[in-house]
Amino acid sequence: MRAPRLALGSALLVAAALAASPARAADELPRRTTGLALTPTQLVASVGLPDLFEPEDRERLTSGFVTRVLLRVALQEEGAAEPVALAFQRTEIVYDIWDERFRLRVTRGAGPDVHLEARTVDEAIARATTLWQLPVADAARLRPGATYVLAFRGDLNPISEELMADVRRWIVQPARGERRVGTGDSFFGSFVSIFVNPRLEDSERQIRFLSQRFDPRQVHALPPPPAGDRR
Numbered sequence: 462m463r464a465p466r467l468a469l470g471s472a473l474l475v476a477a478a479l480a481a482s483p484a485r486a487a488d489e490l491p492r493r494t495t496g497l498a499l500t501p502t503q504l505v506a507s508v509g510l511p512d513l514f515e516p517e518d519r520e521r522l523t524s525g526f527v528t529r530v531l532l533r534v535a536l537q538e539e540g541a542a543e544p545v546a547l548a549f550q551r552t553e554i555v556y557d558i559w560d561e562r563f564r565l566r567v568t569r570g571a572g573p574d575v576h577l578e579a580r581t582v583d584e585a586i587a588r589a590t591t592l593w594q595l596p597v598a599d600a601a602r603l604r605p606g607a608t609y610v611l612a613f614r615g616d617l618n619p620i621s622e623e624l625m626a627d628v629r630r631w632i633v634q635p636a637r638g639e640r641r642v643g644t645g646d647s648f649f650g651s652f653v654s655i656f657v658n659p660r661l662e663d664s665e666r667q668i669r670f671l672s673q674r675f676d677p678r679q680v681h682a683l684p685p686p687p688a689g690d691r692r
Contacts, residue, residue, distance in 0.1 A: 490657065495611060495672035498594065498683045504603060505594040505683075506534065506672070510615040513668050514586050518617060522563070522582050528554040530589040531616040531664070535656055536598045539608040539674070544652055546598035552589040565589060570596070590615065594683075603677040611672035612656040616664035 496507035510532060522528055530552045535544040553566045563585040565577040579585035597611065656669060 490612070491670045492673060493613070493670045495613075496594075497611075497672070497675055497680045499600050499677070499680050500683050501600070501685075503596045503600055504536070504598045504677075504680070506597050506611055507591075507593050507595070508613065508672070509587070509592075510590040510613070510668060511586055513590050513615045513617050513666060515666065518666070519582050519586070522554060522585060523556045523558075525556055525558060528589075529618050530554070531619050532590070532592060533614045533616075533655070534592070534595065534597055535612045535652060537610050537612055537652065538604070539610070544612075545602055545609070548595055548597045550592060550595060554585050554589055600677075605678050606676060608674050608676060610674050612652070612669070613672070614656055614659065614669045615667060617666040619664040 493508060498505050498507075513530065518528075532550045532552075534548045536546045536548075537544050548570055550570075551568045555564050556562075557564055563579040563582075565579060565585065565588055567575045567577060567588070569575075577588055579588055592613075603609070659667065659669070
C-alpha cells in the first residue's frame with residue numbers, strides 16, 4: 462500500500478506545482494509578435510488571429526447564419542499567480558444575401574456595439590479577428606522594470622451556454638477588463654484553465670498564443686491624436 466500512496470502524493474505535488482506556476486505552464490504556448498503601445502491612460506495591443514478560420518469556415522460565412530468570434534486577452538506579470546487585467550472583443554457576422562455584403566457587430570469589453578460592413582469574406586474575417594489598439598489595462602497598473610506577457614485566446618462560435626451568458630453579463634455590468642480572477646465571474650476563470658488548458662468543447666475552434674515578453678519602459682507611447690480627431 463505504501464507505493465500507491467507515494468505515487469498519489471507525487472501526483473498531487475505535480476498538480477499543485479502546475480497550479481501555482483501559470484507562467485511556467487503558459488510558456489508551452491506559441492509566441493506571436495504583438496503590437497504594444499501606451500496611451501496616456503492605457504496599454505493597448507494589436508494583433509491578428511485570421512488563422513482561427515479554416516477553409517470550411519470561410520465557405521459557411523455566406524450561409525446566412527450568424528458566425529460569432531470571441532477574442533480574450535490576459536495581461537500576466539511574470540511570477541504572479543493571477544492576471545493583472547483582462548479584456549475581450551466579441552464579433553457577430555451575418556451575410557445579407559439581398560445586399561450581398563457582410564454586416565458585423567463588434568463589442569469591446571463593456572463598450573458600445575460598433576456596426577461595420579464588409580464586401581468580401583477576407584474583409585469580414587479580418588475585421589472579426591483583428592485586435593487593433595485594444596485597451597488591455599490601465600497604464601498606472603504597470604510596474605516599470607517588471608516583465609509582462611499577454612495571453613490570447615480566440616474562439617470561433619462558442620457553444621457553451623454558460624460562456625455566452627457570462628459574455629452578456631460582462632457587457633451589461635461595466636468592467637472595462639479590470640476584474641480580477643477569483644471574484645466569482647467564470648467568464649475568464651483561472652489563467653491556467655482558460656489560456657493554458659481550455660476545454661476543447663467550449664467552441665468549434667480555438668487558438669491560443671502569447672505575445673513577446675516586455676517591460677513597460679520599452680513600450681512606445683502613442684502620439685496624441687490630431688486636433689479635431691474624435692476617435
